[in-house]
Amino acid sequence: MGKFSRAAVLATAACGVLAVPVEAAAKTTLRLGTYVNEADIRYRGFKKFADLVAEKTQGRVTVQLFPSSTLHGFNDGVDAILSGISDISNVTFDNRLPCLRSTSLYPAPIDLKKQIDLDAAYTALLSKEAAAQNVVNVMSSNYSYDQEWWFKEPVRDLGKLGGKLVRSVGPLVTLMIEAWGGKAVFIAPKEIFQSAERGVVDGINMGVATYSSWKMWEIMPYMVNANIFYGNVHYMMNKKKLDGLPPADQKAVLDSGRETEIWLKPRYETWINEQVGDAVMRGNGSAISISAAQSKALVASVRPEWDKVVDKACGRDLADKIRALFAQHAP
Numbered sequence: 001m002g003k004f005s006r007a008a009v010l011a012t013a014a015c016g017v018l019a020v021p022v023e024a025a026a027k028t029t030l031r032l033g034t035y036v037n038e039a040d041i042r043y044r045g046f047k048k049f050a051d052l053v054a055e056k057t058q059g060r061v062t063v064q065l066f067p068s069s070t071l072h073g074f075n076d077g078v079d080a081i082l083s084g085i086s087d088i089s090n091v092t093f094d095n096r097l098p099c100l101r102s103t104s105l106y107p108a109p110i111d112l113k114k115q116i117d118l119d120a121a122y123t124a125l126l127s128k129e130a131a132a133q134n135v136v137n138v139m140s141s142n143y144s145y146d147q148e149w150w151f152k153e154p155v156r157d158l159g160k161l162g163g164k165l166v167r168s169v170g171p172l173v174t175l176m177i178e179a180w181g182g183k184a185v186f187i188a189p190k191e192i193f194q195s196a197e198r199g200v201v202d203g204i205n206m207g208v209a210t211y212s213s214w215k216m217w218e219i220m221p222y223m224v225n226a227n228i229f230y231g232n233v234h235y236m237m238n239k240k241k242l243d244g245l246p247p248a249d250q251k252a253v254l255d256s257g258r259e260t261e262i263w264l265k266p267r268y269e270t271w272i273n274e275q276v277g278d279a280v281m282r283g284n285g286s287a288i289s290i291s292a293a294q295s296k297a298l299v300a301s302v303r304p305e306w307d308k309v310v311d312k313a314c315g316r317d318l319a320d321k322i323r324a325l326f327a328q329h330a331p
Contacts (some may be wrong), residue, residue, distance in 0.1 A: 026060045028245065030233070030253075033086035035190070038215040041271035042141060045066055045264035049139060056252035061245065063088070074188045081135055081238050088138055088237045093170040096133050098313035100126050105172050105321050106230045107299045107306055109282030109292075110144045110270075111331045116261050117231055118142075118329045126323055135236040139257035143231040145269055146207035150216065151226040155203070158290065159298055163304050166203040167192065172292050172306055173205050179302050196220050207231075209268070212275035217285040223276065225289040228299050230326055292331070 032050070036042045043065075050063035071124060072080035077089035077097045078096055105121075110118070119140040149158060149166075161182030168174045178186040182203070187195045196219045204211070204220055211217075235257070242250055268301055279285030290298075310319045317318040
């Protein structure tokens with residue numbers, strides 16, 4: 001047997017010791033938290049996102065899904081991301097992101113033919129605000145097609161709520177409910193079924209997908225399709241964690257988010273249509289659509305007041321850019 005020099009032996013040993021940590025460091029698991037449950041079409045979108053990330057990174061990055069608010073509450077996404085409870089989470093009406101808070105649900109009918117481009121442009125406009133809080137948008141969950149109204153009894157005029165208690169998702173919807181003569185009540189998604197069943201509210205504002213997933217049609221069956229919102233839930237990631245990935249894997253995560261949006265859009269819209277259609281056909285739901293003129297009047301009744309909030313939250317220059325973007329995508 002030949003002899004090896006001490007230097008050669010040490011060099012060989014060093015290579016062996018280093019090989020394991022380097023390989024281990026290349027493996028990253030991202031925890032994705034969402035309020036969406038597994039019956040929802042959007043959950044299939046998250047699974048698609050996870051598959052794409054694993055494929056594009058050749059398994060170096062995997063995404064673990066936590067549906068139904070199992071990691072954090074509906075409005076606790078930023079805290080969850082910054083504390084490390086989750087790596088990617090839905091971010092809605094957080095005070096640390098005031099421009100996102102005031103414009104991610106905005107009173108404006110939207111033509112969704114170029115929704116993916118609209119969402120990308122909107123995300124770009126808000127990127128500096130996000131970066132200042134150490135978060136970055138990975139994927140947009142557009143619900144412009146989705147956010148609507150339900151009641152226990154038929155409502156002839158959405159603009160005349162007559163003191164009804166209506167579930168609100170945030171400040172803009174609260175303004176709408178109160179401007180139209182109702183009283184706003186905030187209820188987290190996972191508590192809605194029980195609250196509606198007990199008669200805590202007379203009406204609900206929420207997305208069709210979430211509404212259907214929570215099996216609400218039999219409890220509150222009268223739907224009003226108003227088409228009065230631009231809606232976007234950002235799924236954000238801790239920016240330092242994203243920046244800490246190798247450049248190729250950073251790109252893979254962001255590209256996977258964009259490809260998921262494209263993949264999900266037609267499936268999402270078809271699924272929503274099927275949920276409404278099935279409920280109406282079974283006789284446990286009723287859906288009416290108001291006219292474009294009525295939608296315009298409802299928006300006009302609240303937009304001037306809401307734009308004061310947007311101007312303060314975003315600054316006039318950014319607010320004007322966002323409004324101009326929405327105007328470019330009007331029906």
